[in-house]
Amino acid sequence: MTCANSCRLRKMIRMTRTGALQVASLLFLTGVVSFTACRQKQESKQPEHQHTTVTAMQDSIAVIPFQLENGGWGYKINIGPKTFIEQTIIPVIMGRKTFQSKEDALKVGECIASKMRKGEGRFPNLTRQELLDMKIAGVE
Structure with missing residues (x-):
């Protein structure tokens, strides 16, 4: 009688382990699908920059000049599609x-941008002398 009970118990344990493994697998799969769906939804909600006329590849650095309301000029430095630096003054x-x-x-x-490409830091230094060498109007 003990052997019969023992065999049944082993069979139940095996079935319980198999069922638990199936439930765990199902929960894991559900989590992965939910995470992926939420991530795609967030990416689609990010606004697109419609006014940017220059497209940049993911790791590229692009300089985009723009005119200010007061008639002056500034520039943006984009890394990939995102604006990294927006400079409105000298x-x-x-x-x-x-x-x-x-x-x-x-x-x-x-x-x-050239300094950034050479790896001189995320926000490279610029000196007054460099501005003078470039003959930037308004720099004395």
């Missing part, structure tokens, strides 16, 4: 002067 100098031309904004933006 950096380094005293006061809050905007770039006087699109070309000046582009020159300074390209200088910063």
Whole structure:
């Protein structure tokens, strides 16, 4: 009698382990599917930048000059599709002067982007002397 009870008990334990494994697998699968669905929904809700005329690849660095309301110029540095730096005034100098031309904004933006590409940091330094060497209008 003990052997019969023991055999039944072993069979029940095996069935219980199999059932528990199936339930755990089902829960894991449900979690993965839910996570993936939520992640896709969040990515689709992110706004697209419709006003950007330059498209950049995922790891590329692009400089985009733009005109300000007051008539001056600034630049953006995008890494991939996202704006990383938005510069509306001439950096380094005293006061809050905007770039006087699109070309000046582009020159300074390209200088910063070049330093970023060379690995000089996420926010590379720019000196007043570099601005003078580039002949940026408004820098004395």
